[in-house]
Amino acid sequence: MQQHSKPRKSGADMSERNTVLRSLHDAGLATWFGGSLMGAVGLNGAAAKVQNPRERMKVASIGWDRWTPVNAAAIGSHLAGAAGLLITNADRVGSQRGVATMSAVKTGLTLAALGATAYSRVLGRKIEQAAEVPVTGVTEPAPETPPDISSAQRKLRVAQWSIPALTGALVAVSALAGEQQRSNGGKRDLWHRAAQALAH
Numbered sequence: 501m502q503q504h505s506k507p508r509k510s511g512a513d514m515s516e517r518n519t520v521l522r523s524l525h526d527a528g529l530a531t532w533f534g535g536s537l538m539g540a541v542g543l544n545g546a547a548a549k550v551q552n553p554r555e556r557m558k559v560a561s562i563g564w565d566r567w568t569p570v571n572a573a574a575i576g577s578h579l580a581g582a583a584g585l586l587i588t589n590a591d592r593v594g595s596q597r598g599v600a601t602m603s604a605v606k607t608g609l610t611l612a613a614l615g616a617t618a619y620s621r622v623l624g625r626k627i628e629q630a631a632e633v634p635v636t637g638v639t640e641p642a643p644e645t646p647p648d649i650s651s652a653q654r655k656l657r658v659a660q661w662s663i664p665a666l667t668g669a670l671v672a673v674s675a676l677a678g679e680q681q682r683s684n685g686g687k688r689d690l691w692h693r694a695a696q697a698l699a700h
Contacts, residue, residue: 518588525581529674531574532613533667535567540660543567548637560638561628568621575617582610599677606673613666620659626652 641650
């Protein structure tokens with residue numbers, strides 16, 4: 501009597517679901533990382549070249565205000581994809597060596613990046629309220645800059661660079677996660693082929 505194997509529809513559905521989740525995860529993280537780096541290097545750097553020192557902060561503030569909704573959407577996309585992938589691969593977290601540690605590191609980096617992003621935005625809003633104060637650059641006070649604004653600028657100088665550093669580390673950890681999943685998938689395929697050979 502010939503036996504018919506059941507169609508592997510659930511596996512296909514899982515693969516498609518992983519593709520969508522991974523796209524959300526990767527595109528969101530890439531935008532978060534790239535936007536923060538572009539802002540620190542390009543936008544703030546360009547604002548520092550404005551001829552009138554009292555207009556430099558205003559120019560940078562306009563750019564950051566336009567970018568903030570896009571950045572928020574990117575972060576939301578990344579978090580949704582990350583949460584979905586964690587749920588989908590919950591069995592691997594408990595069974596495959598190194599995955600639980602990688603997930604913990606990734607979660608810690610994500611929380612740190614979120615904190616740095618929120619803190620940078622708070623400092624940025626404080627500086628924006630004094631938009632016509634003369635400055636050397638967005639994060640570089642001038643001799644005429646009020647002390648409270650100077651303090652916020654120095655803190656922002658550190659915070660703005662911590663975001664691409666943390667999100668860049670997330671990119672590296674995500675690459676490791678992909679390698680771990682590929683390795684685990686290869687082992688599953690090997691056992692599946694061996695089981696099929698024994699069945700015949």
